[in-house]
Amino acid sequence: MTSIPRSVSALRLPPVLAGYLTALSRGLLALLLPLGLLLLWQLIAEQQWISPQLLPPPTQVLDSLLELYSSGELASNLGISLARVLWGFAAGSAAGLLLGVAMGLSPRVEAYLLPTFKAISLVPVIGWVPLFILFVGIEESLKVLVIAKAVMVPVAINAMKGIRNVPVGFFEVARLYRFSLWRTVRKVVLPAALPSLANGLRLGLSNAWMALVAVELLASSEGIGYLMVYGRQLFQLDLVMATMVVIGVVGLVLDQGLQLLERHLLTWRNSAY
């Protein structure tokens, strides 16, 4: 598929060096646009073409990011947010796995539960927030509940699909060797469905992060989303933007971390990983 570009091979560089050169040129090209935009942004802000209240200069955003960090505010608020994500993710993925595996293994369970599950998942998380607030108030349990709902849906769906897509032949092999149910699940179903399960968990985690931000914006007095609300109320856009950067970076780290784990666990699927 990927033949070496002619220009590079013609140069007859050692392949490693040629690889570095292409990577370097790509990296520079990728930085061109953001750097240009940053420069333009700084210029606009410095010349006050747009009020700094609406567009604080990038340097100011960086300053408030550093200040958030050095004052310890970032660490404490991020810690609170991550703890919420952890609990919500744990609860949601446990419920999702249980539901998904049960529905995947048993057509009867699916017949009874899937329509209800679909109805629940049809209402987006934001739609559930008022109901949850009325039931549990706006304290920690609200956040965990909202995040758990956001996590449960993709985890359950992917678990169910993963199991449903295990080739029938594998089950026949298990029956041939008279595997017990537990052994079949452990030796056949789980390994075969693992890629799909992992996919669901990854989607769940990214949903968890999104739901956390959503719920903290609505009702919270601490946490990363609250920092944004605070910055917005004081009209400190630099704080808002700094928080957005943090949210982006943490989201990326969470996703990449899980992806790394997935690759580690699923080496049999594709050794090119």
Next chain:
Amino acid sequence: MSAIGTLSLKHLNKSYPVKGQPLSVLEDISLDIQPGEFISIVGSSGCGKSTLLRLLIGLEDQFDGEILLDGQPVKGPSLERGIVFQDHRLFPWLTVEQNVALALENSPLSEADKRDTIAQHIELVSLTGFEKAYPHQLSGGMSQRVAIARGLVNRPRILLLDEPFGALDALTRAHLQVELQRIWQAEGITTVLVTHDVDEAVFLGDRVVVMQPRPGRIKRIVPVPLPHPRVRGDVRLAALRDDILADFSDAPRETLIEQPAPLPQRFEDFVLAW
């Protein structure tokens, strides 16, 4: 200087860069093909026979040596050369008729002539009545017939076949070989068939070019001096087959396959996410 459909290869050499080093895949291939002749090229995988076909059709244009069709050097793809690939490569969103018509996109024919020639070629491959079918409704053999009609519809000077029946079951394959013989005789077109099936090569070819791998080169050229249409089971064919098979008596070298790229995520995984 010659009738239409003369193909001549002169000292063809082709190499790919692999990890910065050139790896020779074809070495000094020379061959003259007469108008209307049926040439089979047979060899084990990795002998460069498919690469050779890609050079002839013009999908690869980096090589040393000369390829002349009726005295003119081959450069890039052209409607004068038709091809049938192993994986039929029909466009799944087009019907049988539209797939054949695809080959006529850049043809100078009038719309009416195009319609006529499409119908003729669908008839030639015995698929009349299936014009409006989509590829997913066709069996492997039917798909390959459509591909043959598509390859011939421009009335090219030569037809190239790249293991066209390699993915079919044995019965369908045998049937299509007879069909191909009939079509070739009806059209009288110069044909080059690449295959790893020695039976097929001997059954269809006027001459069989036996290739050797690493690097790919011609080991020998075996004439099959029997008139067409041929009958399967002819002892003379069997004797030639056994003779050629003796060339492949060494066990093939075992290697691990390359990893394919990971599949993109499916859409359905997302639908109910929120």
Next chain:
Amino acid sequence: MSQNISKFDPRGLVVPLLLIALWWASAHWGWADTRLVVPPLDVVAYAREQFVSGELALGLVASLARDLAGFAIGAGAGLVIGALLALSPLTDRLAGPSLHAVKQVALFAWIPLISVWFGQGEPAKLVFIALATFYPVLFNTYEGIKSVRRELAEVTRVFGFGRRQTLLRLVLPAASPQIFAGLHLGLIYSWLGTIGAEYYLKVAPGVSTPLIDGREHFEMARVLYGMVLIGLVGALLNAVATRLEQRTLRWRPR
């Protein structure tokens, strides 16, 4: 996907009916806080009232118009930019990484910034809905075009197709399943974005109003009505998109 829809299995009704019975019973005999567990019929009555007074139609029209306008902007941008990135490697290398980086910011984290830049009114809502739609459409368009089989591209080369012909005859049809999938996903996200925009930005007529008011006045019936409404509209949008997709992609197996 489609064969599940056509076959109705009454076993699926058991759990919802049990839940409603439990709900009715606990409201009837006062097993739980009566403010939390309102009688099911209250919800029905509220829905009727909304329907008769025209509030329902008003909210629906407002939300759907908002949703479709935001979807059109976001999907249009996603299609154009996705196609551009997939067809031009230079553009891809220039802008691709930046777009990926911006995507990392969770959707709702844009709300405060959008509210400062575009205010709380309709423009801000459209921007948010368009943003929610943009990325799924962008990535699926990009992936769809990128995954056009090289083997089929060779066929067009053999037939001497030019750039335009290849684009119209090969690339767009081959990518269309995934492009439609992206549009479908974008439609679902735009509905999520609509609810989010109505919820976080200044209140305006729409389907989320019962949710917001119901929570403020602690009226469970209103909240439940709002949830059902949102779910039904979402299901409807999904069904319409699925139908359109199937109709356009009839050439696909199954």
